[in-house]
Amino acid sequence: MNADEAVFRWLNDLAGRSDFFDGLIRLAISDYLIPFVATLAAAWLWFAGRGEDETRRFQHAALNGLVTLAICQLAVALVNIGVGRPRPFEQLPDVTVLFYEPINSSFPAHPVATVVGLGIVLWTVRRGLGTLVLGLGIGLGVGRIIAGLWFPTDVLGGIAIGTLSAWVGGWALARLAGAEAFIRRKTASLGLG
Amino acid sequence: MFSWQYLLMAFLACLGIVQMAAARSERRRLWLLRRRRSTTLLGVMLLVGGMAFFYLIPLWVAGPWGPPDPVNGVATWGAAPLESLTGARNINDTAGGLSGHWQALWVSLAWVGAVCFSKAAGRIRHSTVIEESQPGQDRRILTASTLGDKR
Numbered sequence: 001m002n003a004d005e006a007v008f009r010w011l012n013d014l015a016g017r018s019d020f021f022d023g024l025i026r027l028a029i030s031d032y033l034i035p036f037v038a039t040l041a042a043a044w045l046w047f048a049g050r051g052e053d054e055t056r057r058f059q060h061a062a063l064n065g066l067v068t069l070a071i072c073q074l075a076v077a078l079v080n081i082g083v084g085r086p087r088p089f090e091q092l093p094d095v096t097v098l099f100y101e102p103i104n105s106s107f108p109a110h111p112v113a114t115v116v117g118l119g120i121v122l123w124t125v126r127r128g129l130g131t132l133v134l135g136l137g138i139g140l141g142v143g144r145i146i147a148g149l150w151f152p153t154d155v156l157g158g159i160a161i162g163t164l165s166a167w168v169g170g171w172a173l174a175r176l177a178g179a180e181a182f183i184r185r186k187t188a189s190l191g192l193g
Numbered sequence: 194m195f196s197w198q199y200l201l202m203a204f205l206a207c208l209g210i211v212q213m214a215a216a217r218s219e220r221r222r223l224w225l226l227r228r229r230r231s232t233t234l235l236g237v238m239l240l241v242g243g244m245a246f247f248y249l250i251p252l253w254v255a256g257p258w259g260p261p262d263p264v265n266g267v268a269t270w271g272a273a274p275l276e277s278l279t280g281a282r283n284i285n286d287t288a289g290g291l292s293g294h295w296q297a298l299w300v301s302l303a304w305v306g307a308v309c310f311s312k313a314a315g316r317i318r319h320s321t322v323i324e325e326s327q328p329g330q331d332r333r334i335l336t337a338s339t340l341g342d343k344r
Contacts, residue, residue: 019276023276023278023279023280024279026279026280026283027248027279027280029283030282030283031282031283031290031291031293031296032199032202032247032282032291032296033244035293035296036203036206036296036300039300040206040207040210040240043207043210043304044210044213044214045214046214047211047214047215047218047220047223048213048214048217048218049218050217050218050219055218069297073293098280099280099283100283100284100285100288101285102285103287110293191222191312192308192312
């Protein structure tokens with residue numbers, strides 16, 4: 001048994017012991033909760049800035065979040081073409097599954113990549129909010145290992161892709177200063193800046 | 194049905210986020226209420242209420258989250274029992290749930306809708322406040338702020 005499988009077994013053994021804990025995990029790993037909350041946190045930045053300087057920094061980060069999201073989706077789609085890893089419940093016997101059984105590749109952990117990418121962008125302008133979103137992203141990863149859906153290396157892959165996407169997104173946006181200025185000018189003219 | 198419920202949750206949550214952000218930054222034209230604290234509170238209530246609606250409604254509305262079939266254990270069509278509520282919304286996109294792309298589309302639409310709604314409602318509220326103010330009040334405020342203590 002390799003380290004990946006050993007950690008998976010250790011975490012997956014927590015599932016199926018308590019109805020309350022299983023219910024909590026099912027809620028936390030929902031497709032519609034943590035990724036949605038992370039998106040809302042990034043959207044909040046657009047209107048939350050106080051004063052000219054903070055508004056500029058926050059709106060830059062909000063646009064960075066959008067670019068990071070796009071890069072992250074592209075990166076995961078490209079990795080999925082090259083890597084088609086079966087889910088733990090497809091590979092191993094006696095896995096407790098707390099979720100529906102997805103049919104796509106286990107690697108990388110797509111929602112974790114998305115949430116971590118947004119969390120890093122948020123962390124650059126609001127340390128507390130960014131840390132919270134990063135924590136939620138890692139919690140989502142651990143929760144889905146407990147639920148029998150991912151191996152630990154899938155989650156690490158998701159974290160790596162999210163981090164890389166945030167870095168590439170920041171780099172790309174820095175080279176698109178003209179486009180950013182245009183978007184901010186247009187939204188300001190509509191009273192939405 | 195699932196999509197509409199998701200869209201409604203997204204709209205309410207986005208509206209809440211717009212209100213919370215606008216209250217923080219004093220963008221009064223987006224406020225739905227007059228005071229900053231009540232705008233923030235409304236934002237929190239819309240955010241929490243929208244998400245609570247989405248996760249609690251399977252208790253009352255029938256869907257593919259009903260009690261498990263005693264033979265094969267697959268969820269039947271019906272209202273969700275309380276004990277399986279937390280997992281009721283975990284539906285694969287191939288079985289009536291939403292894929293990531295559709296979620297992105299609905300959230301984008303909800304965000305645009307929430308911003309437009311806040312702006313329109315804020316404009317109406319703002320014009321009502323001006324109409325309610327006494328005649329000559331604007332001039333008095335302008336004079337006071339211009340002359341200050343010299344007056």
